[in-house]
Amino acid sequence: MRFLKQFLIISGLLITALHVHAQSSDELKRLRNKYNEELEQLNREYEETANNKKSSLRQLSLLKEQINIREEKINSINSEVRLLDNQISESNTSIHNLQSQLDLLKKQYAAMILFAYHNRSSYNKLMFVFAAKDFNQGYKRLKYLQEFAGYRERQAQYIESTEKDLHVKINQLDNTKKEKNNILADQIKEKVTLGKQKKDEARVVSDLSKQQGQLKQQQRDLQRKITKTNQEIRDAIRREIAEARRKAEEAAKAAAAAASPGGNKNVTTNKDKANRPTDSEVLNTTKEAAKLSSDFLDNRGKLPWPVTNGMIIRGMGVYTIEGIRTESDGLEIKTNAGAPVRTVFDGKVQAVENVYGTYTVIVIHGEYFTAYSNLKSVTVSKGQKLSTKQMVGTVATDPATGESVVQFAIYKGINPVNPKIWLFPE
Known part of the structure; x- marks a missing residue:
């Protein structure tokens, strides 16, 4: 029975380990x-640009994206291989343990069969019982013979079950080894492709260097547009805050005048200035705005994307291209040409701005604002109430690069x- 307990413990640990590995492997x-x-x-898009027989900034951008993703894929494959190596090692240990357990069970079973053979006659069994010194001992000997027969049957079942488990583990090991070989073959292919793409990148960079002046001008134009867009968004938010503050101060003065004997609405005391509300407070003056702010905050990490199909190509922060420094307040998300752009949460259109030929839509959600820029057209107007995922416009395509990129930003106040x-995570 001690060996049976060991066998069950080992089996339980193996099942748990396999469950953990399965989760990691699936991910x-x-x-x-x-x-x-x-x-x-990306490869389809690159082939389209390569057919033009002329290197372009878009080709370089697509190559860089492919190289980055391919390097990430190779790193992911390395993680898979390490995981499979661990599974193979554990499977080998499991097979060894099961084989040892099976050998022991068979040895014990053989001993029982030999004992049963030597005591196979009913006469011997009866003599064993009748040789007892009293009735209680005789009863115990009879129960022992019955339990021995049952134990022998259970041992046969344990041997059969262990043999099945052993075959399952051997099959799993074979499948894991095949999977590892397939992944390694994929990794080799990706490394070869990566090497070719890095050569293509160097060639395109060389070709583009001949057009450096033109490319720098394109980048300056883009940087100027992004800076102008950021400024327009912040100015629109400042106007909203100023208007909300004016209304709040007028309401406070009216309340103070009603409470004072003279009823002077123009009285402003030092105490009023000291107690001036913050931007957050004036934007959350109404119950509706406060609830909208709270609901927006509760959905952090769960907001839908502003496009149904897209990929982040540049994050928030400062970056440099062709020696031109640019600062982005949000994300640049590449999507399909003419793709619809939608609001990520309930709100109201605070402003629609035209920046160098493309549109920016700003939506207010209590004390939060979302901005959707580089739109070819808009389908909403200032003051319009919107629901989550409602379309606000369509993305514009840059004629110089051929890319359709929506700029998306979120502001808390300014x-x-x-x-x-x-x-929501990708």
């Missing part, structure tokens, strides 16, 4: 499939916050 496979889909899409931690 890594999901990542690998995601990388494959992104690489296929301060930008990183949209990536607010959107």
Whole structure:
């Protein structure tokens, strides 16, 4: 029975370990499939630009994206291989333990069979019982013979079960080894492709260096547009805050005048200035605005994307391209040409701005604002109430690069916050 307990403990530990590995393996496979889909899409786009027989900034951008994703995929494959190596090692240990357990069970069973053979006659069994010194001992001997027969049957079942488990583990080991070989073959292919793409990147960079003046001008134009867009958004938010503050102060003066004997509405005391409300407080003056702010905050990490199909190509912060420094208040999300852009939460259109030929829509959600820029057209107007995922316009396509990129930003008051931690994970 002691060996049976050991066997059950070992089996339980193996099942738990396999469950953990399965979860990790599934996640890594999901990542690998995601990388494959992104690489296929990028490759199609790159082939379209390559057919023009002329290197372009878009070709370089697509190559860089493919190289980055391919490197991430190779790192993910390395993690998968390490995981499979651990599974193979544990499977070998498991097979060794099961084989040892099986050998021991068979040895014990053989001893029982030999004992049963030597005491196979009913006469011997009866003599064993009748040789007892009293009735109680005779009864115990009879029960012993019955239990021995049952134990022998159970041992045969344990041997059969262990043999099945052993075959299952051997099959799992074979499948794991095949899977590892397939993944390693995929990794080799990706490394070869990565090497070729890095050579292509160097060639395109060389070709583009001949057009450096033109490219720098394009980048300056883009930087100027982004800076102007950021400024327009912040100015619109400042106007909203100023208007909300004016209304709050007028309401406070009216309340103070009604409470004072003279009824002077123009009285402003030092105490009033000291108690001036913050931007957050004036934007949350009404119950509706306060609830909207609270609901927006509660959905951090769960907001839908502003496009149904997109990929982040540049995050929030400062970056440099062609020696031109640019600061972004939000994300740049590449999507399909003419793709609809939608609001990520309930709100009201605070402003629609035209910046160098494309539109920016700003939506207010209590003390939070979302901005959707680089739109070719808009389908909403100032003051219009919106519901989550309602369309606000369509994305514009840059004629120089051929890319369709929507710029998405989130502000708390006048301060930008990183949209990536607010959107539902990719």
